[in-house]
Amino acid sequence: MTTRMKGKRLLGAGFALGLVLAMLSANQVAADKYEHLAMTPPMGWNSWNNFGCNVDEKLIKATADAMVKTGMKDVGYEYVNIDDCWHGDRDANGRIQVDKERFPSGMKALADYMHKRGLKLGIYSDAGWRTCAGKPGSRGYEFQDAKTYAEWGVDYLKYDWCETDGLKAEGAYMTISRALKAAGRPMxxxxxxxxxxxxxKWASPLGQLWRTTGDIYACFDCEYDHGTWSSWGVLQILDMQDGLRKYAGPGHWNDPDMMEVGNGMSAEEDRAHFSMWAMLAAPLIAGNDLRNMSKETLSIVTNKDVIAVDQDELGIQGFKLKSKDGVDVWFKPLANGEWAMAALNRNNHDQTFKFGFRNEKIVDDLTKREVDFNxxxxxxxxxxxxxxxxxxxxxxxxxxxRHDVLMLKLTPKGAWEHKKPKGH
Known part of the structure; x- marks a missing residue:
């Protein structure tokens, strides 16, 4: 680290500390996040899965236009989120700048572009000194950055965890949560x-969603070993959600990462991926190129009935009832006494699936809802x-x-007066 870099970091830290103390003395900093945001899982798009650092103003505008033109906006997608690599350097006062070659009009103009189309803008930063791609992070600049984002008109902040040596996660995310609240714009x-x-266990008062795993990548059943860390396939991430459903609900969601629908898996795998994220009440953040979608991909990401399962007002995450012959059977309680059911074929071959409802009594230990199909x-x-x-x-x-799903919505029709023997 150069002396100049150290000086900049100390300046940023000192500025942030002074600002924090001033706001605390003025009783302006609240401990909690903005309430009443993301009362259903957020829906939108993020640049990273498909484009990585290859982001610029033209791409983001074209993606917003595609979100409107394809009908994705009409079915609930609203956030257009720029991930890593939008950053320029900080100015002499420590204020973060955009990369002017990539974003010549600036971030405020881009936010205005979104808002005029009924969309919202999201950006990215990191709790460490630098982002995962080596751009300036927010450590020591949290309150200053939050104020800048608010002035730009930003609606969503993804906050990463690279180069965070010496930091405690709960404290770091409490700081940025308070900074966003102090900035005065709901994000x-x-x-x-x-x-x-x-x-x-601790993030619900601080943010609206939290990642539950490492990064996803476009593979249905794989691990990609990077040496010191791994990226995970859809099935691996799905299995990592076991035991977490009690922590999710309106305004606070488990996040199994952005979707890989349309990024190279089969249509069956994409369909299963999208269905299981809906069963998890997960954020539906697309990660493909919206400008060049196949009709099949578009039909998957705009399936209103599956989206309705994800966006159900109760906000209850689904649960696995059982597994047999490589098929997982899931249920998810919905509003109005309805249920969603998904049968996921994990096998590398087609699988015959039989399910006798009257042989099953569905009991949700979390919500105490149950149904006896007899x-x-x-x-x-x-x-x-x-x-x-x-x-x-x-x-x-x-x-x-193979790697496909059967997904049903069950609607009650009243008591069955004339019961028949089980096993019919």
Whole structure:
């Protein structure tokens, strides 16, 4: 580290400390986040999965236009989030600047562009000295950066965890949460410390969502070993959500990372990925190139019925009922007494799936909701094949393709007065 760099960091730290003390003395800093944000899981797009550091103003504007043109905005997507590498240097006063070659109009103009289209702008920073791509982080500049973001009109901040040696995660995220509150503009805070410090246990008062795992990548059932850390496939990340559902709910969500739909997996894998994120009540943050989507990809990310499962007003994360023959069966309580059900084929081959509702009593230990299909009839609708429908009196027997999913919504139709023997 050069003397000049040390001096800049000390200046930033001193500025931030002075600002914090001044605000504390004025009783202006609240301990908690902005409430009433992200009462359903956030929906939007993020640049990292597909573009990495190759971001600029033209791409972000074109993505916003595509979000509107394709109908994604109409089904609930609203955040256009710029990940790492938008940063320039800090000026003489420590104020963060945009990379002027990539973003010549500045971030305020870009936020205005979003807002005129009914969208919202998200950006990225890091709790450490530098971001994961080596750009200026917010350590020592938290209150100054939050104030700058507010002046720009930013609506969402993803806050990463690189170069954070010596920091305690809970304290670092408390600082940025207070800084955002003090800045006076409601912003969603996406806590991205990869689940290393059990954020589900402490992050709810600080942010609206927190990462539960390391990074995802576009593979259904894989681990990508980087040496000192790993990226994970869809199934690996899904399994890492075990035991976390009690921490999620309106305004505070478990985040299994951004989606890889449209980034190279099969259509069946994309469909299963999207379905299981909906069952998890996960944020639906697309990570593909919205300007060049196939019709199949677009049909997946705009499936209103699956999105409705994710966005259900109760905000209850689903749970795995059982696994048999490589098929996981999940249930998710919904509003109005409805349920979502997903049967996920984890196998590398097509699998016959049988499910007799009357042989199952569904009990959710978290919410204490339950249903006995011998006492109550539900109709069901296949959320991917609208022609496929039935009711819980009948046995389901179907073939689920390799790495695909059967996803149903169950709607109660009242008590079943004339019971039939189990196993029908």
């Amino acid at each position: 969603v805070l996406s806590i991205c410390e990869w689940g290393d410090n059990d954020p589900w 006492a109550e009839i539900y109709t069901w609708q296949d959320l991917w094949n609208k022609d496929n429908k039935g009711n819980t009196k009948d046995l389901i027997k179907t073939t689920i393709k």
